[in-house]
Amino acid sequence: MNLKAYFSPILAISLLLMLSACASRNQSSSAPVLPDVTASSQANEGLDVVKETDNSVNSDVQTVPSTQLPLASEGDRRAEIFERMRRGFQFPELKSKHISQYEKWNSEHDTYLDALFTRGTPFLFHIVEEIEKRQLPMELALLPAVESAFKPSAVSHSKADGLWQFIPSTGRHFGLRQDWWYDGRRDVLSSTTAALDYLTQLNKMFDGDWFLTLAAYNAGPGTVSRAIKSNKTKGRGTLYQNLSLRSETKRYIPKLIALKNIINNPDAYNVNLPVIESKPYFRVVELGGQIDLKKFADDAGIKQSELRHLNAGFKRWATSPEGPHRLLIPINAQGDIEHAKQAALRAPQLSYSSHKIAQGDSLSSIARRYGVSVNALKTSNNLSGTKIRAGKNLMIPVRASQTARAQDSIDQGSKTESSAPNKRVVHHVRRGDTLWSIARKYQVKVNNLVSWNNISRNQVLQLNQALFVMTN
Numbered sequence: 001m002n003l004k005a006y007f008s009p010i011l012a013i014s015l016l017l018m019l020s021a022c023a024s025r026n027q028s029s030s031a032p033v034l035p036d037v038t039a040s041s042q043a044n045e046g047l048d049v050v051k052e053t054d055n056s057v058n059s060d061v062q063t064v065p066s067t068q069l070p071l072a073s074e075g076d077r078r079a080e081i082f083e084r085m086r087r088g089f090q091f092p093e094l095k096s097k098h099i100s101q102y103e104k105w106n107s108e109h110d111t112y113l114d115a116l117f118t119r120g121t122p123f124l125f126h127i128v129e130e131i132e133k134r135q136l137p138m139e140l141a142l143l144p145a146v147e148s149a150f151k152p153s154a155v156s157h158s159k160a161d162g163l164w165q166f167i168p169s170t171g172r173h174f175g176l177r178q179d180w181w182y183d184g185r186r187d188v189l190s191s192t193t194a195a196l197d198y199l200t201q202l203n204k205m206f207d208g209d210w211f212l213t214l215a216a217y218n219a220g221p222g223t224v225s226r227a228i229k230s231n232k233t234k235g236r237g238t239l240y241q242n243l244s245l246r247s248e249t250k251r252y253i254p255k256l257i258a259l260k261n262i263i264n265n266p267d268a269y270n271v272n273l274p275v276i277e278s279k280p281y282f283r284v285v286e287l288g289g290q291i292d293l294k295k296f297a298d299d300a301g302i303k304q305s306e307l308r309h310l311n312a313g314f315k316r317w318a319t320s321p322e323g324p325h326r327l328l329i330p331i332n333a334q335g336d337i338e339h340a341k342q343a344a345l346r347a348p349q350l351s352y353s354s355h356k357i358a359q360g361d362s363l364s365s366i367a368r369r370y371g372v373s374v375n376a377l378k379t380s381n382n383l384s385g386t387k388i389r390a391g392k393n394l395m396i397p398v399r400a401s402q403t404a405r406a407q408d409s410i411d412q413g414s415k416t417e418s419s420a421p422n423k424r425v426v427h428h429v430r431r432g433d434t435l436w437s438i439a440r441k442y443q444v445k446v447n448n449l450v451s452w453n454n455i456s457r458n459q460v461l462q463l464n465q466a467l468f469v470m471t472n
Contacts, residue, residue, distance in 0.1 A: 080276065080277065081128060088137065094240075099257050102259075107269040107271050110271060116145055117274050120150035121281065125281055126281075127144070127192055136196065136199070142259050147163070152188060161183060162185035180315070180466045181314065181319075183315055185313075186315075188312075190324070215245060215253065218252045280331060281331060282310055283328070287325040292376075296327070300339060317376055354393050354452075354470050356392075358390060361390070363383075363388060374386070380394075426466050426467070427468075438469070444469060452467075
């Protein structure tokens with residue numbers, strides 16, 4: 001449905017009344033269909049219309065609001081989060097037998113809804129804020145509930161990842177970097193910006209029809225465009241409900257509408273929604289460089305599990321050396337926000353040394369020598385166990401304050417190949433790459449490249465395979 005028909009203020013009021021009626025309609029007695037909490041993914045097609053960027057903001061995307069709503073007043077912003085969402089709902093009514101099925105299942109499984117919105121609590125305020133800034137329909141704030149059940153580390157069978165379930169190629173098109181250290185698809189700030197950019201662009205492509213927009217987000221814009229073209233050829237309707245689409249896509253939007261209807265009128269469904277205050281859950285603390293997350297959590301008085309949940313984009317025990325150099329900090333942390341800021345300032349930055357394994361060395365003895373943990377050594381060198389071989393090289397993550405200590409260890413007889421801390425570079429294998437060409441590019445020895453990555457000299461390299469290189 002083309003939402004431009006709703007631009008009239010009078011019709012907009014009628015729309016809101018219709019939505020209210022929609023929330024209280026009778027429930028179907030059809031057999032319930034369990035919600036598919038396994039995240040769906042966008043098909044990698046039709047992406048020639050998407051401009052690749054170097055960051056998570058697509059400056060070419062123009063906001064195309066379905067209705068010109070005023071920005072929220074201070075009173076609205078202080079409202080409970082669900083009340084604030086209700087005021088921004090804009091979708092027209094959609095008739096589908098699946099909606100009543102999902103309404104019935106959700107209303108009968110209130111523990112599922114409690115768990116869903118408990119997981120969503122850290123992220124909902126930020127998502128609602130960003131949607132309001134763009135004057136987009138507030139129903140979009142529920143999309144992560146359908147896509148990932150508000151799990152920032154959710155991974156689908158098609159390798160879609162994060163709250164908004166970007167597949168790798170779509171994520172890269174919208175500037176979401178993905179490497180050994182960091183995955184922007186799991187970063188709530190970057191991925192929310194990218195998702196709203198993508199949804200806005202799809203909405204423009206489909207002339208402001210949000211149901212077609214969401215169908216394209218799920219199935220791919222090419223799939224939806226072909227279905228529309230096929231129906232036109234056959235003289236059939238071209239609305240979302242008229243199209244021949246796969247079952248997952250036909251149920252995708254009803255899942256979201258069912259949640260929206262329950263939030264819009266929970267009493268009609270005998271549902272008690274949790275009270276979620278409309279206020280920030282986290283703040284951003286800037287970092288000077290790569291830091292150890294465990295050390296920071298201990299210094300800032302924040303549970304490691306919560307710090308990792310808010311910063312799921314960082315996949316390892318430390319932040320990425322390439323950034324982003326920031327952390328999301330819970331405002332209700334045991335320490336206060338100033339304490340966390342001071343911890344960030346004190347947090348030692350990391351560099352790397354290369355250690356050549358000698359006879360008799362073990363991970364624990366090397367860890368003691370350099371003052372790091374065994375887990376840090378295993379993670380930095382992609383080791384699943386503790387077995388190491390003499391003659392191979394290990395990358396040693398060294399805090400800046402420990403560099404002198406590492407140097408002393410080297411000077412006292414360690415057979416380390418380089419006595420100076422090196423920069424660790426991640427090289428993604430391209431077509432035509434060989435170990436020899438990569439070694440020549442970085443001016444290192446093939447033997448070192450093999451040792452750093454725990455591979456053999458005759459191993460066949462795969463496209464996009466990550467190789468670690470230590471450079472001066």
